[in-house]
Amino acid sequence: MSAPDALIDLLKILTRQPSVVGFEHSFFRVLQRELEERGASVTWYEGLLVAQGRDPNAMYFSAHIDRHGLICTGPNEFQYAAFVAGSRSDLLGNSVSEELMLTIANRFKGTPVFAYQPWSGSYNGAGMISDASICEFRGNLIFEVDGLEHLVAGTPVALRDSLRIDNGYASGQLDNVLTVAILVHLFDLGFQGTAFFTAQEEVGRSWRYLLEWFRRFGGSTNDLVVLDTSPYPSRAEADSRLVTLRTRDANASFNHAMTTQLESLCREHQISFSYKDRYIAEQNDLLFAAGETPRSLGSTEMGRIIAASNGLVDGTTLQIPTTGYHTMNETATLASCEAFIKLLNMVMLE
Secondary structure, three states, X not given: OOOOHHHHHHHHHXXXXXXXXXXXXXXXXXXXXXXXXXXXXXXXXXXEEEEEOOOOOOOEEEEEOOEOEEEEEEOOEEEEHHHHHOOOOHHHOOOOOHHHHHHHHHHOOOOEEEEEOXXXXXXXXXXXXXXXXXXXXXOOEEEEEEOOOOOOXXXXXXXXXXXXEEOOEEEEOOOOHHHHHHHHHHHHOOOOOEEEEEOOHHHOOHHHHHHHHHHHHOOOOOEEEEEEEEXXXXXXXXXXXXXXXXXXOXXXXXXXXXXHHHHHHHHHOOOOXXXXXXXXHHHHHHHHHOOOOOOOOOOOHHHHHHHHHOOOOEEEEEEEEEEOOOOOOEEEEHHHHHHHHHXXXXXXXX
8 A cells, every 4th residue: 555646745745834833823824725725614713723524513533733843032042842832841840851851952953944934934044953952050951053043032943844755654754744634635535524733732732722612613422533643662563553543541531432443444444453552551561570660651632632521522543653753754654644544534434
């Protein structure tokens, strides 16, 4: 299996459009154009773009649009946008661990970047991340960027990216532009339900925008499927399944009937799958036996909205296995993309 050319072309366009967490407005504008060209009716809300076909209650799909990047916080000073947007700093008593900051610092050295105007997306200069270190006075991660000395505080800086296709794999900053592109592509394939595109998922806020919409417009039954990528530590482990399912996350159990339906469709059509929560539990057994700290089940948009909605919103998640999570080289197989689309098509028809 291989992803259709129309999807690859769309993914190339979207990958190059900036969407730094907390500064997603310009990406919403690009999405609006692509969706309206495909016949969808598009409405903007705070932190949320909603695209609907002729039968908006037929199915609800959601994908988050934000990606990681930097923000200018002073003269020639740059910080990790997710930490700023999430108000995570020692000054507020909600600090990020030094280990995580050092991991991020090492991850993006030498990465080309460009600044943009958050509403229009207009280009505002290019540069290169030359270094990053923890400020001893503030306990925050500070990036050094060559070439963007002219920026003023509040300007977002995106990691310069382009989609790479090689030997059946797609690579780039895929989380979560990959499933966003697939969700837009579904309108090419006749999708007539409702598609949600959420902002600020990387700082745990996207579910609030989604829940607000359901409280205003939703019915008594609001079954939702959240689309995303799912990281694995090695290519061999990621390639051992085409799609990833979940029965739960750290916040809540997912809709059993919807999850079972996805599993049944996978089995019926020979689409290999596994459950991420069960995979983590198995890994935790090994870690516990070795005397190491077990991993969390993770916190997802789906689990957060189920836990907070008091029964108003329920559903499950469907994910594409990847490696290189939150880097410029996150990688997924084109076969996974094709299986993912096939599965969503079958859900649309049921």
